[in-house]
Amino acid sequence: MNIGISHLRAFVAVLDCGSFSLAAAELGISQSAVSHSVATLERSLGAPVFVRSSGVRLTVLGEQILVHARQVVGAYGAIRDVASQHGGQPSGTVRIAATPTACQGVLPQLLHRWQHEFPLVTVVVLEGDDAEVESWLGEGAVELAVLIDRPSDAGVLLTTDHFHALLGSDHPLAGEAEIDIADLDDDSMIVSTSGCEEYVRKVYRLAHRSLRPGHRVRDMGTLLAMVRSGLGVSVVPGLTSAMLDHRLVMIPLRQYVSRDLTLTGPIGRPWHKAAQVLVESCRQVPSQPLPGQQGTRLTLTTSRGAARRARTARSEAG
Numbered sequence: 001m002n003i004g005i006s007h008l009r010a011f012v013a014v015l016d017c018g019s020f021s022l023a024a025a026e027l028g029i030s031q032s033a034v035s036h037s038v039a040t041l042e043r044s045l046g047a048p049v050f051v052r053s054s055g056v057r058l059t060v061l062g063e064q065i066l067v068h069a070r071q072v073v074g075a076y077g078a079i080r081d082v083a084s085q086h087g088g089q090p091s092g093t094v095r096i097a098a099t100p101t102a103c104q105g106v107l108p109q110l111l112h113r114w115q116h117e118f119p120l121v122t123v124v125v126l127e128g129d130d131a132e133v134e135s136w137l138g139e140g141a142v143e144l145a146v147l148i149d150r151p152s153d154a155g156v157l158l159t160t161d162h163f164h165a166l167l168g169s170d171h172p173l174a175g176e177a178e179i180d181i182a183d184l185d186d187d188s189m190i191v192s193t194s195g196c197e198e199y200v201r202k203v204y205r206l207a208h209r210s211l212r213p214g215h216r217v218r219d220m221g222t223l224l225a226m227v228r229s230g231l232g233v234s235v236v237p238g239l240t241s242a243m244l245d246h247r248l249v250m251i252p253l254r255q256y257v258s259r260d261l262t263l264t265g266p267i268g269r270p271w272h273k274a275a276q277v278l279v280e281s282c283r284q285v286p287s288q289p290l291p292g293q294q295g296t297r298l299t300l301t302t303s304r305g306a307a308r309r310a311r312t313a314r315s316e317a318g
Contacts, residue, residue: 073140093121096126166236181209189214
């Protein structure tokens, strides 16, 4: 069996990128070279690793060898990075997985800083939900991940993110300094199923109320569009503020629920050398609170009666 590292790199890249053409761009080679490498791998194995249909889908054999292929490619990359960094600057490619809100609210400033501090390190971002991000890190599809409420001695806390009510800017409570989740009883609650739902339920439990979602959606963009259109309200993490326009507002909730975002590498296998450098660079800078979130509970004076009067006025107007 004659299987080379180039064959396995092509196999993994095609799967991660979703197409042969994107894999070629990622690897810096021609598409025909990627196709040739995959074909050579399949000949060596005696069976196909991809289903030849629309999109990229693994065969049973492809699924069985994937974990091993990632381990080999990862080990090769680690050896190459050690050699390239011996007495020199950090270099190589580091893939980071994060949720949409982390990609919008945390990573841009990190990427900007890393570009200046480590110009020889290429950082590639993969966006997914909470489960996908953890799975990619565990499988070796990425070298780093921004994990939610997963403390890590080796990782670094990036920020603590507090949950807020999300309302349309024309909502009667949009001008309040703080509201109780009970003030939204008459509104349809739109819930994100991509990792936020458990935190929304915590908010309701603190208020001794039951969550009854009016809509459950996976994509944060869909949720924002629905609230923007007046179809309901939501409870979202503070990082969502990076995705808002003037038609949406976030209001602090009296029920205090937060989550910690940690940048970390894999458990049980060596870290990519450049990944270690990126994490250590964050350790030198204290975790930053989000706008309006100073790392402690906001103490705001507001009248719950005023909030309820606004809700009553809205009901009467309807």
